[in-house]
Amino acid sequence: MVKRHLPGITVLVLLNFIFSILHDLFVVPAFEVEVLPVVSVPASYVVNAIASLGMCTTILVLKKKYESQIGFVFLGLSIVKMILLFFLLNPTSPTGDVLKIDALAFFIPFGLNLILEQIFIVKLLKINDLIKVFNEN
Secondary structure, three states: OHHHHHHHHHHHHHHHHHHHHHHHHHHHHHOOOOOOOOOOHHHHHHHHHHHHHHHHHHHHHHOOOOHHHHHHHHHHHHHHHHHHHHHHOOOOOOOOOOOHHHHHHHHHHHHHHHHHHHHHHHHHHHHHHHHHHHHHO
């Protein structure tokens, strides 16, 4: 099972690595900040990638049991992931403010991984539909 999804895992890791470098090169220097950012950009990408891999693995495991509700499983896991990431990468400064640089360091990796997860789910659902079509014939 892992061997079949190895290309997708590789793409997820590589895209997170590339976006992390681009984020450090272009987004971070665009802000002149007097205070240090609360959210570490590399840590944000690593935590988001690990959470996405865990989410996709969970969906693969639950696919057989909850095949018709896989979309709801995805939505539920997305909400849990967002809450977990907020607590792990809390972008709130000690003064209670959220700086733009921290918000971007939180939401850009989250958005990237959310798009990759959606592509995974769409491919998974299309494969399931194809299997059903071939089994009916």
